Amino acid sequence: MLKKSHDVKLRQKKLFAGLFLVSIFFSFINLFSFLDINIYPEYFLALMVLTISSNLISISITKVFLMGVIVDILIGSILGQYTMAFLLLYGLQVFSLKYFLMPTRPQAILLKFLSICLGIILVTIISQNFNPTFHSNGNLLNYLIIEIAITFFILIIFQILYERTYDS
Amino acid sequence: MAIKVSKKELSLFTTNFSLSYFILFILIALLMMFMDSRYDYLKQIRKDFSFITSPLITLTNDSINFFANFQSLSKSKALLEEEINQLNIQVDSLSIENQMKNYLVTENDNLRKKMHLSKKYSPKNTYPAEIIRPTIRGRAQIITVNKGEKDGIRQGMPVVNRLGLVGQIYSTYDQTSEVVPLLSKKFAVNALQNNGQNHAIIYGDTEFLVIPFFPASIDVSLGDVFMTSGLDKVYPRGINIGKVVDVSPEDKQFNKILLKPATFSSQFSLITILDY
Numbered sequence: 001m002l003k004k005s006h007d008v009k010l011r012q013k014k015l016f017a018g019l020f021l022v023s024i025f026f027s028f029i030n031l032f033s034f035l036d037i038n039i040y041p042e043y044f045l046a047l048m049v050l051t052i053s054s055n056l057i058s059i060s061i062t063k064v065f066l067m068g069v070i071v072d073i074l075i076g077s078i079l080g081q082y083t084m085a086f087l088l089l090y091g092l093q094v095f096s097l098k099y100f101l102m103p104t105r106p107q108a109i110l111l112k113f114l115s116i117c118l119g120i121i122l123v124t125i126i127s128q129n130f131n132p133t134f135h136s137n138g139n140l141l142n143y144l145i146i147e148i149a150i151t152f153f154i155l156i157i158f159q160i161l162y163e164r165t166y167d168s
Numbered sequence: 169m170a171i172k173v174s175k176k177e178l179s180l181f182t183t184n185f186s187l188s189y190f191i192l193f194i195l196i197a198l199l200m201m202f203m204d205s206r207y208d209y210l211k212q213i214r215k216d217f218s219f220i221t222s223p224l225i226t227l228t229n230d231s232i233n234f235f236a237n238f239q240s241l242s243k244s245k246a247l248l249e250e251e252i253n254q255l256n257i258q259v260d261s262l263s264i265e266n267q268m269k270n271y272l273v274t275e276n277d278n279l280r281k282k283m284h285l286s287k288k289y290s291p292k293n294t295y296p297a298e299i300i301r302p303t304i305r306g307r308a309q310i311i312t313v314n315k316g317e318k319d320g321i322r323q324g325m326p327v328v329n330r331l332g333l334v335g336q337i338y339s340t341y342d343q344t345s346e347v348v349p350l351l352s353k354k355f356a357v358n359a360l361q362n363n364g365q366n367h368a369i370i371y372g373d374t375e376f377l378v379i380p381f382f383p384a385s386i387d388v389s390l391g392d393v394f395m396t397s398g399l400d401k402v403y404p405r406g407i408n409i410g411k412v413v414d415v416s417p418e419d420k421q422f423n424k425i426l427l428k429p430a431t432f433s434s435q436f437s438l439i440t441i442l443d444y
Binding site: 065069 | 185186189190193194196197198199200201203204205209210213214217221224225227228231232
């Protein structure tokens with residue numbers, strides 16, 4: 001793995017803090033509610049997938065756990081919901097590194113997409129038990145597809161911002 | 169020449185990742201979920217950490233208000249005067265309605281006394297409050313209002329506005345409170361059809377209110393209004409809940425009834441909390 005310079009590390013820490021605040025902000029305001037659509041993009045999942053896969057900040061299992069607890073307190077339907085999702089995403093990342101030591105760009109994107117899918121499915125399943133967000137006659141599959149697509153789009157935006165920390 | 173590989177290198181995870189810690193943390197997360205679903209710890213934790221989360225919510229509100237204020241600044245004087253005129257007309261008609269209502273209330277009380285009926289309960293106190301954003305937390309629909317424990321708000325108080333029932337106070341903090349809106353899955357209320365004869369329990373169901381099993385033998389038409397019955401001793405009697413928009417047979421004995429709520433939290437900002 002390429003070693004990051006001190007400046008890059010500092011920029012990435014700032015980016016992480018900024019994205020964390022942005023995620024809180026947009027998790028509290030559902031932009032899609034202005035269009036009367038019940039879609040809740042998972043900003044924190046996108047941020048965690050980026051953090052874990054790109055080492056945005058130095059990450060350990062304890063930090064993942066603590067971040068999960070913080071996000072649960074902020075927006076979770078139940079304590080442990082995001083903690084569980086983040087831990088499993090971390091596990092998936094470590095497991096995938098077993099097979100892709102140096103993933104190519106398409107492989108890395110695919111892995112991130114799969115991580116988003118896993119995270120959203122987990123969070124949605126847990127949420128449906130405690131805070132159902134769609135009508136009982138609604139189509140869960142459509143809901144999941146739209147949510148995965150939007151969250152993945154957010155991840156791409158985060159990723160572009162992450163890559164810019166190297167450029168500058 | 170064969171290379172000797174240590175047991176550690178052959179293991180599933182060869183990085184500094186500890187599988188035992190991973191399993192331990194997963195178990196802790198599961199335990200947290202179990203404990204929270206059983207004892208609802210998250211509510212108390214959020215209350216304890218409200219000194220951290222409140223500034224975040226305030227910051228979110230302020231930024232939205234900032235953009236909303238731009239809109240109000242662009243309103244012309246003529247438009248404002250027109251709006252004031254309309255409001256004055258509305259106040260006049262409401263005061264006439266109020267006089268008639270007061271007369272009917274007195275008449276009703278006298279009749280109830282004569283017929284030896286039980287006394288109707290009315291709210292002891294009312295607290296006007298304003299809805300502050302956000303209206304969601306993660307995925308949960310929550311209305312946050314600007315009155316809290318300091319103002320005398322307690323958990324369980326009904327919340328209404330001029331159109332009808334808004335919800336119920338779910339959680340209280342020092343200066344704010346959270347309301348479970350009508351359409352939340354956590355919401356249920358005992359209701360009475362507007363002909364005053366049929367009782368039912370209405371549940372929130374994200375897009376509509378629903379009566380899952382309503383006897384098919386009882387006539388219900390589209391447009392029929394359901395209001396609070398007062399039987400649950402939580403909501404005062406006669407508050408508008410919603411009107412019937414769909415009646416579909418569930419089986420031979422029961423119909424499923426969908427109701428459109430009288431109020432949507434996105435359509436208003438002022439509410440009244442009742443001490444009932």
